[in-house]
Amino acid sequence: MIKGFSAAAVAAGIRYEGRLDLGLIYSDTPAVAAGVFTTNRVKAAPVLLDMERLRHGRAQAILVNSGNANACTGDAGMQAALATSAMVADRLGIDADLVQVASTGVIGEPMSEEPFARAMDTLVGKLSSDGFDDLARAIMTTDTVPKTARTTIEVDGHEVNIFGVAKGAGMIMPDMATMLCFVLTDAQIVFPELRRMLVAGVEQSFNRITVDGDTSTNDSVLILANGAAGNPWIDEENRAAGELFAGALDTVLKDLALQIVADGEGATKLVTIRIVGARDFEGAMSAAQTIANSALVKTAFFGEDANWGRIIAALGRSDCPFSPDRVGIWFDEVQMVENGQGCGPEAEAAATRVLKKDRFTVTVDLYDGSESAEVYTCDFSLDYVKINADYRT
Amino acid sequence: MIKGFSAAAVAAGIRYEGRLDLGLIYSDTPAVAAGVFTTNRVKAAPVLLDMERLRHGRAQAILVNSGNANACTGDAGMQAALATSAMVADRLGIDADLVQVASTGVIGEPMSEEPFARAMDTLVGKLSSDGFDDLARAIMTTDTVPKTARTTIEVDGHEVNIFGVAKGAGMIMPDMATMLCFVLTDAQIVFPELRRMLVAGVEQSFNRITVDGDTSTNDSVLILANGAAGNPWIDEENRAAGELFAGALDTVLKDLALQIVADGEGATKLVTIRIVGARDFEGAMSAAQTIANSALVKTAFFGEDANWGRIIAALGRSDCPFSPDRVGIWFDEVQMVENGQGCGPEAEAAATRVLKKDRFTVTVDLYDGSESAEVYTCDFSLDYVKINADYRT
Numbered sequence: 211m212i213k214g215f216s217a218a219a220v221a222a223g224i225r226y227e228g229r230l231d232l233g234l235i236y237s238d239t240p241a242v243a244a245g246v247f248t249t250n251r252v253k254a255a256p257v258l259l260d261m262e263r264l265r266h267g268r269a270q271a272i273l274v275n276s277g278n279a280n281a282c283t284g285d286a287g288m289q290a291a292l293a294t295s296a297m298v299a300d301r302l303g304i305d306a307d308l309v310q311v312a313s314t315g316v317i318g319e320p321m322s323e324e325p326f327a328r329a330m331d332t333l334v335g336k337l338s339s340d341g342f343d344d345l346a347r348a349i350m351t352t353d354t355v356p357k358t359a360r361t362t363i364e365v366d367g368h369e370v371n372i373f374g375v376a377k378g379a380g381m382i383m384p385d386m387a388t389m390l391c392f393v394l395t396d397a398q399i400v401f402p403e404l405r406r407m408l409v410a411g412v413e414q415s416f417n418r419i420t421v422d423g424d425t426s427t428n429d430s431v432l433i434l435a436n437g438a439a440g441n442p443w444i445d446e447e448n449r450a451a452g453e454l455f456a457g458a459l460d461t462v463l464k465d466l467a468l469q470i471v472a473d474g475e476g477a478t479k480l481v482t483i484r485i486v487g488a489r490d491f492e493g494a495m496s497a498a499q500t501i502a503n504s505a506l507v508k509t510a511f512f513g514e515d516a517n518w519g520r521i522i523a524a525l526g527r528s529d530c531p532f533s534p535d536r537v538g539i540w541f542d543e544v545q546m547v548e549n550g551q552g553c554g555p556e557a558e559a560a561a562t563r564v565l566k567k568d569r570f571t572v573t574v575d576l577y578d579g580s581e582s583a584e585v586y587t588c589d590f591s592l593d594y595v596k597i598n599a600d601y602r603t
Numbered sequence: 604m605i606k607g608f609s610a611a612a613v614a615a616g617i618r619y620e621g622r623l624d625l626g627l628i629y630s631d632t633p634a635v636a637a638g639v640f641t642t643n644r645v646k647a648a649p650v651l652l653d654m655e656r657l658r659h660g661r662a663q664a665i666l667v668n669s670g671n672a673n674a675c676t677g678d679a680g681m682q683a684a685l686a687t688s689a690m691v692a693d694r695l696g697i698d699a700d701l702v703q704v705a706s707t708g709v710i711g712e713p714m715s716e717e718p719f720a721r722a723m724d725t726l727v728g729k730l731s732s733d734g735f736d737d738l739a740r741a742i743m744t745t746d747t748v749p750k751t752a753r754t755t756i757e758v759d760g761h762e763v764n765i766f767g768v769a770k771g772a773g774m775i776m777p778d779m780a781t782m783l784c785f786v787l788t789d790a791q792i793v794f795p796e797l798r799r800m801l802v803a804g805v806e807q808s809f810n811r812i813t814v815d816g817d818t819s820t821n822d823s824v825l826i827l828a829n830g831a832a833g834n835p836w837i838d839e840e841n842r843a844a845g846e847l848f849a850g851a852l853d854t855v856l857k858d859l860a861l862q863i864v865a866d867g868e869g870a871t872k873l874v875t876i877r878i879v880g881a882r883d884f885e886g887a888m889s890a891a892q893t894i895a896n897s898a899l900v901k902t903a904f905f906g907e908d909a910n911w912g913r914i915i916a917a918l919g920r921s922d923c924p925f926s927p928d929r930v931g932i933w934f935d936e937v938q939m940v941e942n943g944q945g946c947g948p949e950a951e952a953a954a955t956r957v958l959k960k961d962r963f964t965v966t967v968d969l970y971d972g973s974e975s976a977e978v979y980t981c982d983f984s985l986d987y988v989k990i991n992a993d994y995r996t
Binding site for chain 1 (some may be wrong): 921
């Protein structure tokens with residue numbers, strides 16, 4: 211239970227009939243709000259509208275649909291975003307500026323307001339503190355499971371709850387991906403701190419995952435903090451409470467990010483790529499991302515093949531400087547490469563056993579410094595191609 | 604017939620029995636020689652050795668094997684490269700510095716000299732002007748067809764021939780990829796001109812293709828010009844002959860590069876990505892490469908789905924600046940996007956017919972300048988994953 215929040219979802223027939231595709235989150239009172247959005251140059255209409263409205267740092271409702279991304283839809287798309295948010299505001303009796311909108315689905319299809327208009331009364335009427343499971347389902351596209359996470363902490367004697375819901379399975383890559391995430395908390399927290407913690411948390415979670423190296427036009431992470439917990443304000447001076455809250459927020463964000471990778475389109479394995487011993491952090495991140503996005507590395511994971519040659523080849527085309535004759539590579543605890551060369555058939559047999567697991571870590575030590583970076587990826591399976599060759603048909 | 608060159612190939616059992624896997628190219632006289640090699644930080648032993656030996660701009664033989672890349676094999680790998688090239692030099696009675704070596708296959712496996720030693724007499728004994736078809740087969744790994752190209756020009760009254768042979772199907776991406784290419788010509792041409800033309804030709808051919816965005820440790824393009832045509836020397840002063848030769852060389856290189864993409868692992872389509880109207884060339888190349896490497900774009904090609912939203916999303920995460928509301932996209936002659944928005948169901952139906960073809964061009968006009976760039980890619984199919992999940996097993 212996140213005090214003071216309710217949610218609902220309905221099947222509005224936006225793209226398919228009989229499937230939950232329109233959701234609403236509502237806070238009883240205007241909440242402090244912050245957001246992080248796609249870095250793609252092409253931004254969907256709802257992203258542009260949300261960014262504008264969040265300048266005030268306040269929001270009270272989030273209207274979200276699947277089935278249509280409302281991206282590359284021009285002025286008509288922006289009109290649709292404005293009109294549908296006005297419908298919500300009207301029914302709820304709040305200012306339209308307090309309504310955030312989010313869309314996910316196919317890019318470039320005109321966004322009709324009609325399904326929204328027909329469904330709006332039912333949607334608002336269904337708002338309930340039990341509505342979050344439906345909402346988590348309504349935002350799914352190629353996701354196979356709904357994704358939620360929650361945690362409770364005690365801040366200065368007050369129970370504070372954080373709840374997050376997310377969607378995302380393809381077009382996933384550091385810098386956000388086709389993903390939506392809404393975090394709700396009843397904490398009382400000032401806007402600058404909330405925004406700072408969200409940005410830092412996203413950097414360590416959603417910006418560290420990749421499914422296919424593609425980013426999207428619609429990525430959005432929104433957080434609403436309505437203060438219903440009644441805790442003393444978390445602000446710059448209340449450091450202990452701030453750190454406690456930030457840690458809990460990070461946990462929820464990381465939990466959701468890993469759920470997204472594990473549910474990556476066609477994925478059968480969740481793999482952590484960890485670079486250690488790098489000269490600088492940027493190099494470590496480049497190395498981790500290049501390995502995590504290599505089609506050859508990811509298909510080898512799917513084939514349960516400890517093909518470290520592909521890992522070292524990907525490393526070699528990254529922006530990370532290193533000496534090829536120093537590199538060490540481990541699959542979980544099994545060292546497979548030492549000084550840039552293979553450790554032999556026994557190590558390979560042991561590494562192959564690691565690759566049969568659902569989750570494992572590939573560690574690459576560059577022995578060139580003390581910086582490190584981690585990226586979370588999945589394998590690249592036949593089903594990924596099937597899903598993406600058929601998506602619109 | 605390329606005057607003064609012979610070739611041979613044998614089944615040496617380097618990785619598999621009974622399969623051509625060791626080849627030799629020989630010039631009757633020392634040839635002017637130049638090379639372009641992988642930009643990957645991890646370079647295989649034969650690449651390092653060739654780079655060193657080509658400082659003299661001369662070569663007379665190329666020893667090439669498939670089945671083992673001799674990469675990440677440390678000092679022993681370099682010893683193997685030296686020893687096997689010495690075997691060739693010994694049998695042919697030439698200086699070992701005139702022997703280039705090239706390897707392709709699995710990375711990180713120790714390279715045994717024994718199969719080379721056993722096969723060497725047979726290999727050298729088989730050298731013949733008819734041996735190039737066997738050689739083209741011996742260098743194949745996941746290639747499904749051998750790749751050769753040839754052209755003949757007349758330089759100052761002399762017939763000059765250019766012949767090229769290449770391999771490559773996966774780990775293909777601008778900046779060279781797992782590919783080998785050997786170009787032989789009987790032209791008489793000075794080293795600086797030969798090297799300049801090779802570098803320029805590779806830039807417009809092999810550096811414009813992509814299969815999977817991965818680059819390798821072994822990429823090499825070598826050219827040997829033995830002068831057997833007896834044409835007056837092509838040098839800086841003989842401009843007309845130089846331009847004629849450079850054009851013919853470009854044709855051979857481009858032909859081989861497109862053969863590689865068309866034979867991309869699992870590929871069913873060859874797609875040209877053309878960016879026009881860009882502010883600068885670097886931006887145009889970044890845009891073309893990002894689209895050409897997008898897993899979502901490539902799976903849509905496989906699904907024959909004119910999903911331009913994925914193209915514009917890939918464009919948006921490239922390093923190319925542009926205005927999303929100006930972009931136009933065409934599939935061959937069919938305009939599908941105008942001013943950043945879809946052109947409707949009729950255009951989509953027409954574009955879908957284009958996608959059913961084996962070869963087509965996607966043109967993106969940014970209406971932001973006059974620079975352009977082209978990259979050649981293929982679709983991303985179920986077979987790509989099958990091939991790469993099973994490669995070593």
